[in-house]
Amino acid sequence: MKKTFFTALLLSLGGVVFSQSSDELQLKAIYQSALTKGQGYQWLDYLSNQIGHRLSGSDNAEKAVQYTKAQLETLGLDRVFLQEVMVPKWVRGAKETAYIKDGKNKIEVPICALGGSIATPKKGLLAPVIEVHSIKELETLGTALKGKIVFYNRPMEAEYIETFNAYGHCVDQRSSGAREAAKYGAVGTIVRSMNLRLDDFPHTGNQSYGDLPQAQWIPTAAISTNGAELLSKKLKENPQLQFYFKQSCEQMADVLSYNVVGELKGSETPENIMVVGGHLDSWDLADGSHDDGAGVVQSMEALRILKQLNYKPKNTIRVVLFMNEENGNRGGKKYAELAQTNKENHVFALESDSGGFSPRGFSFECNDEEFAKFSSWKGLFEPYLIHSFVKGHGGTDIGPLSSKHIVKAGLKPDSQRYFDYHHAANDTFDAINKRELELGAATMTSLLYLMDQKGL
Amino acid sequence: MKKTFFTALLLSLGGVVFSQSSDELQLKAIYQSALTKGQGYQWLDYLSNQIGHRLSGSDNAEKAVQYTKAQLETLGLDRVFLQEVMVPKWVRGAKETAYIKDGKNKIEVPICALGGSIATPKKGLLAPVIEVHSIKELETLGTALKGKIVFYNRPMEAEYIETFNAYGHCVDQRSSGAREAAKYGAVGTIVRSMNLRLDDFPHTGNQSYGDLPQAQWIPTAAISTNGAELLSKKLKENPQLQFYFKQSCEQMADVLSYNVVGELKGSETPENIMVVGGHLDSWDLADGSHDDGAGVVQSMEALRILKQLNYKPKNTIRVVLFMNEENGNRGGKKYAELAQTNKENHVFALESDSGGFSPRGFSFECNDEEFAKFSSWKGLFEPYLIHSFVKGHGGTDIGPLSSKHIVKAGLKPDSQRYFDYHHAANDTFDAINKRELELGAATMTSLLYLMDQKGL
Structure with missing residues (x-):
């Protein structure tokens, strides 16, 4: 597989082999880290089985905020912080x-x-x-x-x-x-x-x-x-x-909750921010392991992998665990609002909110020129069976983010089983396959790496 | 999706749009039939839940022979028959x-x-x-x-x-x-x-x-x-x-069993035979829903779809449900032996024996020229998220088949979950997703169609 890939690169890229080869090695290291040293599955086990459902405004949602913040603090990031956000509280x-x-x-x-x-x-x-x-x-x-x-x-x-x-x-x-x-x-x-x-x-x-x-x-x-x-x-x-x-069921008064943010400071252009995230809240009938516990731990895992590989990003990379995607998107809106208030320049945002299934590709919100550029990276993903690059929706949480110019993308996992579990009592940890989850995390991390290196 | 695909076709193929377009329509009809009129899931439910494990030489294996033969007989094929084969009988x-x-x-x-x-x-x-x-x-x-x-x-x-x-x-x-x-x-x-x-x-x-x-x-x-x-x-x-x-456990004397064969006679070159198959036997700890109940019903489904679409194949197309892949491959060997005895000319054989998961592509046993030709069909499969065409092993059951010239291929489903279930007590019907199974059947049928039309 590797050999074929390398031959294809040589054929298609001619002289640019050196830099491509280093990308190839970096992606290999990323996938290897995810598959052999991944923490995402254990994090999700805790979120799902020790905390449980995380409907906005619930006690569990607050436990999930504290737990993920504490876990991010173990990763040696440059900064971990919470963003206050008022969320609706609906009880069944x-x-x-x-x-x-x-x-x-x-x-x-x-x-x-x-x-x-x-x-x-x-x-x-x-x-x-x-x-x-x-x-x-x-x-x-x-x-x-x-x-x-x-x-x-x-x-x-x-x-x-x-x-x-x-x-x-x-x-x-x-x-x-x-x-x-x-x-x-x-x-x-x-x-x-x-x-x-x-x-x-x-x-x-x-x-x-x-x-x-x-x-x-x-x-x-x-x-x-x-x-x-x-x-x-x-x-x-x-x-x-x-x-x-x-x-x-009953709609209660709004309550205070949080987005959870972890940050790796950029070494060259720290003012340019790249976000990777999922949403911490879930519906209340199950653990929300696929929707969106998977996206949460895959996003956390992206920063764990980059740290473990001692990767120094050019741009600032943030993991953002958004609150309240399901019934209000208040976390997504608040994050965008604060970015504007603080005059932050977001250049890229990547979301995982389509389940923890085998990754198949990405959907990109970008212009045609950018899409052509990103599509030229497909060969790097082929050894990992990632083939599907399309233009389309990035994600609900990152939807409100705007900057001078921002590219958004969504991880596209295999979708066949998603609606078997979506918002139902069977969206539980046992419906998660560890490897599929990890491959998704590696795929996201690889795109972050490539965007950081050559996307802007 | 359809629009993008068609644009891509126009761009890449210029004038050859008409014939490609009829292939496109045929594949669309095949996938639609599989997803909306599929019988494979019900057949597998019966094989798994009404019959159960099908270890060679067991009573259940014989029930499976009779059941699948009877089901094939409902499809209006030109011929349904059994091939006698002596199989080992090992009991736990x-x-x-x-x-x-x-x-x-x-x-x-x-x-x-x-x-x-x-x-x-x-x-x-x-x-x-x-x-x-x-x-x-x-x-x-x-x-x-x-x-x-x-x-x-x-x-x-x-x-x-x-x-x-x-x-x-x-x-x-x-x-x-x-x-x-x-x-x-x-x-x-x-x-x-x-x-x-x-x-x-x-x-x-x-x-x-x-x-x-x-x-x-x-x-x-x-x-x-x-x-x-x-x-x-x-x-x-x-x-x-x-x-x-x-x-x-104990090895008993060999017992008589059968391959189950159903046939659609070719309309132009009936002497050329194309096989689609899986193996009817399974290990004895579970239903064998993935290994290889899935392959069995997907192969049966291929003929059901072709019949339902009133497709008249140029070549003779056979579904073969092989006995005894797991511990002897006697069915595969017997099929090949009879083919030689009867001077049959097999030109293509396609096997599904890697689980009923989302299909990702095929592995082809063929020469480079043929592989280039088959690879030129990839665009037709892209709307169905089938991307991975590689050279490699076709399948164990079709392994012994030889002819003047034969191409073999194996369906490649997503492999991440396969070894969670392989030969274990949890390889049961509830581990099957109906849509994933059906997409695999449609993918096999599509390849059969293309091989029949332009593969030889």
Whole structure:
């Protein structure tokens, strides 16, 4: 493999072999460090199994802030610090219950409140159901929706190769389905979980009432894909059936929380800052090992590897563990705001927030010229089976960052399994493969290294 | 994605757009069929959960023959038939037991007999232990090995990116460790499981006494990686400790079994045969869902897809479900022998025997000119995130096949998780992701299509 790679380099690059060869050696050292000396898996074990879910504003989220700060302090970085940020606090309350009421039959189905939803009345909500497959369909139904529970049942489409595309074409049902149905007098919404497979896990996730007056807010919950299939089938048999659900979630006052930042000072242009990060908060149904414990520990690992290899970056490199990506992105916004206040010049930001699966490549937010340049590095990544360089979204946390000129990138892991776990009770540590996680960390570190050396 | 791909085609191929475009459409139809109409996952569910392990010569192996034959018969192929093959029958017997005897302390550890091993004496075997890290090391130790249990403890190396390379550098301890140690008078061998992670699963697999006289055969077993770590640690504390293990495995007389073959007759050159296959047998500790239930159903799925798309192949295309890859390759040898007897002209053989994980590419056994040709098809696979075309091993089952000229290829799935499950009790259906399995089937079908259209 190495030999082939080197031959390819010689063929494609002619005289520039010396510098490429040193890059090749550096990437080899990075991957080797990740695979043989990695700490990320142990960090994630602690975050997942000793701390647990890290919903913004929860005690666990604060424990995660303190734990990751303390771990970063062991790495010998130049600076580790916290950034204060006020975050929303939404609490789920007692476990939700739901059933299909078909005549005298009650068939229980697994649901969970969507983040930001209001509670049902204390005794729960019982109403007839109308199944729809899009928000647009509400227009046609109009007044027929009054007093009804709207059941959004458009599945994620299997034929998309990248599952995030299937998600993108479905998630409006979850994020704004309640707001839109409420406008027609619906009393609640039930949304098919954003999950490509059929199983019994309801998947939570954020939703927003937007500028709808609070008096019009209606409770909304996700139903497992098996539950959705069953409800749809039962509705065909008996369009008069009713659905019952009960949830006691509540939006509390905002609370103080933190972004966690660790820094390696640049040796040549320390005023230029490069960020690598993920988000420390998670949903509350599981450990959030993939979303985004993986991104957190991979970002920490990037700095551990650079330190262990005694790499002196030209630019300042920061790991940023953002708070509150899931339901507000307050950490991302705060980080960007402080960067502007402090007149910091961010030149690059790299995020991992697509799960800890085998890395396949990156998506770059950059211009065509830059993309051509980054694409010329692909040969260096081939021995590590990283092939997919595309233009696209970098990440939600780094989204608000702006500078005179900044390149953003997102790690692209294999996406096939992501929505099996996303925001569900099975997003736990046992769904993480150590090597896949480590290869992702090495891939990120390699891009940071190349950006630092020749990206700017 | 599609747009980018098409632009790339236009840029790279200029005038040849029409024919490429029809290939593009065909691949799109293949992937769509696999992802939305696939039967492979249900077939594998049945093989794994209704039949279970399929060790050669077992009743389950025969059930699998009948089941897959019956399923192939539902696909409307031109011919479905069995090929008789005599296979070895090795039975594990009662569950193995083992402990470290450290003074009066007995610490139980998880082991399993290696395939083809003899039993221990009925009361088990208790002996002092010598830890080694290679077969070569035996030479140095020489007579010190007499009466000892040799403990092979060289781990799979984490820094290999492809885990099959790590396996290749380790598996001699399992396959010939007992034979070699017996030559020095050792009484048994215990081999660290071929597994990159630390866990409690012992991994079985084949071993051979070669031409060693039967009187010198010694029992051999695999120990879990955690068990190996513990044994090594305890040996450092007390080099005099003893190891006990008991296993009652037995080699029986050969029994009659079958390869299962389904065929689509070629419309232009039916005398040219293309094979797609996997192996129907599995080890006996689990369902063998990855090894090689996945390859079996992906190969069946290839023919289902071609039929469903009403594709009329130029060449004859056969699915072959080989018997006895794990401990003899009798099915592969018999298929090749019959091909020669019947003067069949095999032009291409494609195997899937590396797990049902996200497909990454193929390894080709072919000459340089052919490899350049196949590599020119890579652009067609890019929308499906298939990038890795390399020269290398096709597969064990198709290994014995020879013809005037034959190209062989193996599907290369992501290898990171493979050795978590390989030959162990956790190689079960729940470790299969439906989409990953289906993408592998579509990738194989696409290569078959291209080979049929322009490969020969």
